[in-house]
Amino acid sequence: MKPHAWTLWLVVVLVGTTGAWLVSRGWAEETHTVTPKGTGKVEKNFDIDKNDEEPVSPESVVGEGKITITTKTFKLPTGWKFDDFKEDKTPENRKQFNPGDYVDIEIDPQCLPPVVDAPTVQVKGPPPARENPDEIKVVVTDLTVPTTVGWPLKCEGNLTPPSGGGGGGGEEKWHWSAKISKYVVDLDTDTNNNGTIDGYEDEYENYPSGRVVCLSREGDGKDLDDLAEIRLRVENSTDGTVTLEEIGDKVKVWDNPDKTGNPIISPSDNSETWPVGEMPSQLWVDGVTLGQSTLKLSHKDQQDLIKILVCDPISWSPRGNTVYVYEPYIPNTDGSDAIWNKVQSCGWTNRIRYAGMDQCTLARLKEPGQADPDLRIGIVAYHSLGTHDPPLDTVEVARGTQAEMIAWKGDEPDMYVALSEVAIGPPYPPYAVKAKAAWFQNKWKPKLDANRAIVVMMACNTYPNITASVGGRSAFGYLGDSHPNLHGPNMNLLFGRLNGSEANRKWRTTGRAYGALGFQDDFRLYLTPVGDQYPPPDPDNPQALWTTLNPSPNKNWVGLEYYLTFPTGAAPRKGAGCIVFDTYMEDEQAPNGQDPNEAVKVKAGTGVTDRRWFPNAGGNDFLVSFDFEHGGVTMQADADCCLNLDTDDDAPRRQMSGERLESGVDKEWSF
Numbered sequence: 064m065k066p067h068a069w070t071l072w073l074v075v076v077l078v079g080t081t082g083a084w085l086v087s088r089g090w091a092e093e094t095h096t097v098t099p100k101g102t103g104k105v106e107k108n109f110d111i112d113k114n115d116e117e118p119v120s121p122e123s124v125v126g127e128g129k130i131t132i133t134t135k136t137f138k139l140p141t142g143w144k145f146d147d148f149k150e151d152k153t154p155e156n157r158k159q160f161n162p163g164d165y166v167d168i169e170i171d172p173q174c175l176p177p178v179v180d181a182p183t184v185q186v187k188g189p190p191p192a193r194e195n196p197d198e199i200k201v202v203v204t205d206l207t208v209p210t211t212v213g214w215p216l217k218c219e220g221n222l223t224p225p226s227g228g229g230g231g232g233g234e235e236k237w238h239w240s241a242k243i244s245k246y247v248v249d250l251d252t253d254t255n256n257n258g259t260i261d262g263y264e265d266e267y268e269n270y271p272s273g274r275v276v277c278l279s280r281e282g283d284g285k286d287l288d289d290l291a292e293i294r295l296r297v298e299n300s301t302d303g304t305v306t307l308e309e310i311g312d313k314v315k316v317w318d319n320p321d322k323t324g325n326p327i328i329s330p331s332d333n334s335e336t337w338p339v340g341e342m343p344s345q346l347w348v349d350g351v352t353l354g355q356s357t358l359k360l361s362h363k364d365q366q367d368l369i370k371i372l373v374c375d376p377i378s379w380s381p382r383g384n385t386v387y388v389y390e391p392y393i394p395n396t397d398g399s400d401a402i403w404n405k406v407q408s409c410g411w412t413n414r415i416r417y418a419g420m421d422q423c424t425l426a427r428l429k430e431p432g433q434a435d436p437d438l439r440i441g442i443v444a445y446h447s448l449g450t451h452d453p454p455l456d457t458v459e460v461a462r463g464t465q466a467e468m469i470a471w472k473g474d475e476p477d478m479y480v481a482l483s484e485v486a487i488g489p490p491y492p493p494y495a496v497k498a499k500a501a502w503f504q505n506k507w508k509p510k511l512d513a514n515r516a517i518v519v520m521m522a523c524n525t526y527p528n529i530t531a532s533v534g535g536r537s538a539f540g541y542l543g544d545s546h547p548n549l550h551g552p553n554m555n556l557l558f559g560r561l562n563g564s565e566a567n568r569k570w571r572t573t574g575r576a577y578g579a580l581g582f583q584d585d586f587r588l589y590l591t592p593v594g595d596q597y598p599p600p601d602p603d604n605p606q607a608l609w610t611t612l613n614p615s616p617n618k619n620w621v622g623l624e625y626y627l628t629f630p631t632g633a634a635p636r637k638g639a640g641c642i643v644f645d646t647y648m649e650d651e652q653a654p655n656g657q658d659p660n661e662a663v664k665v666k667a668g669t670g671v672t673d674r675r676w677f678p679n680a681g682g683n684d685f686l687v688s689f690d691f692e693h694g695g696v697t698m699q700a701d702a703d704c705c706l707n708l709d710t711d712d713d714a715p716r717r718q719m720s721g722e723r724l725e726s727g728v729d730k731e732w733s734f
Contacts (some may be wrong), residue, residue: 069151085416085419094136094198096266097222097239099636104221105238107148111169113215116242117266118365120298122200133216135243136200140637141670141692142225142595143237145196148447164637169217174239175427201243216243224695247298248305250360250367252291252348255639256677258686260294267638269357272629273370275643275686276314277377277679289680290320291348291371297339297362303361305342308334313356313373316348322349335441350374374617374627375716378609378646379536379684380571380707383439384715387431390446391423392462392536397551398521399444405558406442409612410717410726415440425475428460428498431516432507443507443519443535446550449522450497451484457485457527458520461496468494477502500532508534517573517610519557521550525596530589536608537573542585543596549583557580561612568723569620571645572609613717613726614646614707615701628698628732630691641677641688642700642730647708649716650676650684663687666731668696683708691734 072198087180098117105112125132140329141147147164188481201218219240251272254264277289293316297305309316309328316328316335327335330351339341339362348358350373359368386406388399403414415430433441448459460478461471468480511518511534518535520526525540539557570576574636590598617627618666625631627643642663651657659674670692676684687700706716 067617072638085564088580094122094138094356095241096140097137097220098239098266099140099222099224099237100240101236103236103238103242104146105167105219106476107167107717109169110165111167111219111240113219113238113240116219116240118244118248118367119241121243121248133242133243134201134202135216135218136198136201137218137241138198139222139238143575143693144158144201144223145220146223146237148221165196166201166204166218166220167199168201180707184580190525217241218243220271223582246363246365247296248360248362248365248367248370249296249298250293250358251294251296251308252369252371254369254429255690256686257673258676260292263642264639267636269368270630270636270638271355271370271372271639272372272627272643273355274348274679275372275374275641276348277374277628277685278304278313279349279351279355283534290317292320293346293348293358293369295342295344295346295360297342299591300339300362301359303339303363304336305360306336307346308359308361309356310359310364311356313350313352313354314358315351315372316342316358317347317349319395320347322347322700327569353398356439365379372621372627372643374643375572375607375645377617377644377679377683378596378611379515380611380613380646380717381536382515382709382711382714383441384717385412385415385438385440386411386444387416388414388444388446389423389428389460390416390418391420391460393446393448393521393547397547398519399446399553401551402442402444402519402555402558405555405562405564406612407535408564408725409562410719411442411612412715420461424473425461425473429506432510434510435578436713437512440516442512442519443511443533444519444521444554445525446521448483448485448495449520449524449529449541449545451524451544454528455524456500457497458522458529459495460498462492463494464492465494467731468496472496475502477505500528503529504532508532515610520553521545521547521554525687526585526587527589527592530587531591535608536587537575540587540589542587545586553582553584553586563722563724568618571723572611572707573617574609611646611707612719614644614648614705615667615720616644616730617643618723626730626732628730630734631732632734636694637692639690640671640698640734641686641729642698643686644719647683649706649708651712657687658704659687662701663689664701665701666697666699666710667733668694671696671698694734697731697733702729 100115102113121133121225122136123134145165203216219238222237222239224237249648251260252266253260254273256275274291276291287693301618312330317326349369356373357368358369358371359366391400397519430438431443444734451455457643461468472478472480476497478496480494480496482493516535518533518538520529520540523541523544526542530538530540556565557576560570563571569578573588620626629640630638659676663674665671672690674687674689677686677688678684700719700721702718702721705719709716718726720726721728
């Protein structure tokens with residue numbers, strides 16, 4: 064406590080009938096830090112002016128019958144001051160001090176006699192307590208519970224913001240308001256995204272973002288569900304019912320973390336009611352639709368609310384910065400150039416390109432699958448001819464005379480020499496080496512899976528058999544014929560979306576880039592056929608493993624038209640903030656990537672503490688969260704320290720794209 068700042072004891076005695084033994088009861092919360100509300104001052108009128116009270120539990124309650132003594136202590140957020148109701152703020156007038164000048168208490172207007180006309184007030188502490196109290200204790204003795212104050216007990220008062228932290232409103236703007244409730248109704252989750260549910264978030268759990276969860280179609284391909292645990296509590300009541308309601312139609316709520324059975328809440332059935340004694344103490348929330356959700360727990364006249372933010376599945380970026388191109392006899396003027404021209408801005412620094420039969424050897428075709436740790440290929444572009452002969456599971460990897468092709472193939476398994484199906488020429492000779500899907504599965508897939516690569520097969524009939532075999536997180540090919548003249552436009556569209564230059568930066572993941580359509584010649588992202596049916600373009604299919612070229616701040620385009628950076632706006636309240644990324648982020652490697660204080664910096668202002676990385680259910684970090692005391696702050700996500708995750712310490716990382724375009728751009732936001 065600051066020097067010369069004392070606790071005030073405000074004792075209001077309400078006149079009425081007497082008689083009852085006093086019994087003391089303990090309560091969960093003692094002091095309560097008031098939340099500044101920037102919607103104007105309130106007046107001393109024995110009424111609640113704004114109808115914006117935050118629910119709090121009593122510090123203590125003494126009494127069980129006609130006499131009830133309720134106690135509650137209110138304290139200030141850091142830097143704030145209680146402002147009295149006096150219109151004349153001169154020092155002389157302030158000497159005529161009454162602690163009731165700091166608190167307005169709502170009284171039932173039907174109460175007779177009007178008990179608020181002559182309350183008894185006591186003050187503990189020397190005169191400096193009149194100036195700048197840090198805490199105010201309200202003690203109300205209620206002698207006629209059914210007709211006077213009763214429950215809930217509502218209080219309010221005015222506030223003066225910290226210097227420079229008032230959001231432009233000054234002392235004319237801010238107030239606090241609280242509702243002291245006999246019945247304790249508590250709904251908790253990890254609102255500040257620090258990995259624990261500790262009750263610290265109670266004061267701001269109904270502010271966005273709240274607990275962040277990813278869509279249940281998890282983006283890392285491990286079929287993980289990123290569930291948010293919630294805890295339910297009702298105290299001092301044994302009768303009646305409790306209702307949990309979801310507002311927003313964004314989540315499902317389960318009674319077990321394995322999601323067995325049926326959800327107890329879903330978008331089609333958004334509430335569940337139990338008798339008080341049968342209410343579960345623990346539930347799990349599963350995000351099913353993008354956007355902000357509110358969960359509300361209600362019992363009698365009390366309720367508690369929490370926020371849940373459902374964001375896109377988090378993507379991986381490929382390992383390494385190398386693009387591999389293999390095009391034995393297609394003019395190199397379209398698709399592969401389009402890919403390279405787009406990816407460079409996202410931090411891709413190296414290209415290996417083999418064009419023409421003088422460069423396209425069997426050894427070089429094997430390079431994407433080599434075990435060489437220094438060769439980290441993240442994008443593979445095959446640009447040649449496919450097949451039209453059933454079972455549509457080969458591509459041509461070389462072409463020449465029969466003797467040349469026999470020599471080229473040697474004794475390599477899962478390849479054969481045959482006449483080419485396509486008469487290209489002159490001067491191309493008629494024979495080709497054809498590689499089967501099994502060859503790619505054995506030679507490419509293990510390494511490209513490990514590299515989380517993006518693979519594009521620019522050839523006819525490469526979907527689904529070849530794309531199912533080449534490996535990588537996202538493999539593209541053609542269902543049916545493809546024309547070489549259309550490879551360039553398709554690659555421009557696909558990689559233009561991935562690098563943010565197309566469609567207002569909406570579609571920077573392979574799943575969204577593909578799902579946005581617009582491609583020609585039935586260009587497909589590989590999804591496992593169901594029977595003999597090929598799945599239509601659907602980025603929400605669980606098999607559509609999402610991949611980004613480099614990390615960026617997440618941006619929900621469905622329901623939330625803004626970057627997922629919190630808080631937003633100018634309200635200088637205590638709370639929790641975060642920045643959500645669309646890609647799993649490095650928290651262990653340099654430069655300073657292991658330090659969230661370097662990854663997300665405070666560029667201006669004070670009061671931000673405890674920055675930390677936060678993981679999904681698989682343990683991979685995808686946001687930085689923090690606590691803050693007030694507004695007037697500018698945060699900066701530093702591109703030099705916000706890097707995509709890789710499990711190999713020596714693997715090169717790509718910098719964040721702060722504006723979802725080129726890499727190496729910081730992201731700033733203020734509140």
